[in-house]
């Protein structure tokens with residue numbers, strides 16, 4: 147079916163979705179209305195669908211805030227969601243009332259697969275226990291310690307070797323970058339990296355890419371609004387669940403192999419630690435440590451740890467080719483601080499204010515997850531003049547924070563000076579929120595920051611990126627936007643730099 151038929155489809159969906167709900171007696175439970183903020187009047191069944199463009203949801207939401215203010219209610223089908231737009235509103239909710247806004251909101255495209263299991267999509271005690279366990283275990287296995295730095299450095303050198311093999315011929319970096327980034331989290335979670343030619347690994351990464359893309363498309367957004375009906379409808383969204391299932395099988399098989407070879411006195415990785423905890427708590431009926439939870443948690447780390455970081459790196463290449471003067475200054479700083487004799491390390495970062503500012507500005511500019519992940523309030527929550535009933539879905543528009551003119555000068559332009567002071571020293575900003583603030587801040591933020599810095603500086607130490615078109619012709623507009631902002635596919639050349 148053509149996307150141009152999208153609105154007909156949406157109307158049809160609304161009608162059938164409601165009918166199905168009635169037949170099954172499963173209409174979404176009536177919510178206490180509290181005092182929700184005003185918003186565009188919803189139509190029965192459709193909600194505000196006609197005011198939204200499922201192909202660019204976050205832009206439609208930003209546009210509506212011009213009329214309804216920074217805090218308003220939107221109806222996705224029959225589900226009311228409170229939208230937070232701009233720095234002040236997002237900060238007041240997610241930072242100043244961090245506990246109240248710390249539940250995960252409804253996210254059907256993930257729910258069908260996770261059933262609310264794992265870290266990213268659970269709530270309450272289960273979420274707290276799993277998150278604490280994951281953070282501690284990842285720390286023990288190197289996140290935040292020198293061993294993970296070495297792991298990233300090694301993987302960055304593998305990537306350099308692969309880039310070099312292209313011999314200056316044009317290529318699309320998507321697969322190589324994805325393999326390198328994924329290998330870092332794989333070694334923490336599975337205890338090993340995969341060969342870049344390993345067929346199973348490559349198939350899985352294809353599934354990741356495909357899922358992130360479909361979830362960021364019209365189909366992914368429509369699924370989130372009309373899940374019951376979309377379940378019955380053929381279309382690209384069904385591929386998401388087939389891919390997730392293959393991923394689940396892959397992880398389940400790894401868990402089985404770990405069970406066969408585990409030595410409880412010498413855990414090798416995240417999976418071993420989880421299995422040990424399962425064994426310790428097997429008599430506890432309230433334990434959160436079960437095989438299915440392990441599979442979902444591993445999936446969260448594997449998917450979360452691969453797609454966002456590799457997409458950010460791909461976008462970085464494109465931006466550095468569009469702005470060669472910025473790339474030249476980063477090259478210069480690399481030559482001065484690191485030189486060509488040794489690999490970049492994390493300690494270099496504080497001596498490289500310009501490069502640091504460029505990385506922050508890239509993350510601000512691309513806003514890779516423009517709507518974050520949906521939150522929900524943990525109790526009946528007074529917020530500004532409103533009262534949000536427990537469970538109300540909340541959409542923090544992270545992109546609107548990054549493009550808030552009260553926080554960044556000329557936010558539509560790419561400008562590393564946003565993160566430099568008048569003496570050209572690096573300065574952060576409270577409005578820098580690619581990982582979302584508050585209690586549910588991205589669990590892998592530390593790892594992601596290390597990876598982006600080390601991969602980017604290592605590649606730029608060795609190569610100059612050359613576009614196949616003039617820089618002015620490079621279009622940075624995402625290929626599709628929804629859950630994520632996906633950069634347009636591109637090829638480039640990597641030319642060795644002379645020491």
Ligand code: HEM
Pocket residue numbers: 250265266267277331446447448450451452454455458514515518519520521580581582583585586587588589590591593594
């Ligand atoms: C540039 C890279 C990354 C970006 C921009 C990013 C962004 C985000 C955002 C916006 C959230 C939602 C937070 C919220 O609930 O409001 C999130 C959650 C999460 N991320 Fe990341 N992420 C990145 C890399 C990673 C990595 C490397 C890992 C793996 C270790 C990871 C694992 C997770 C997990 C498990 C959650 C769920 C946290 C929870 O619900 O408590 N992410 N991420």
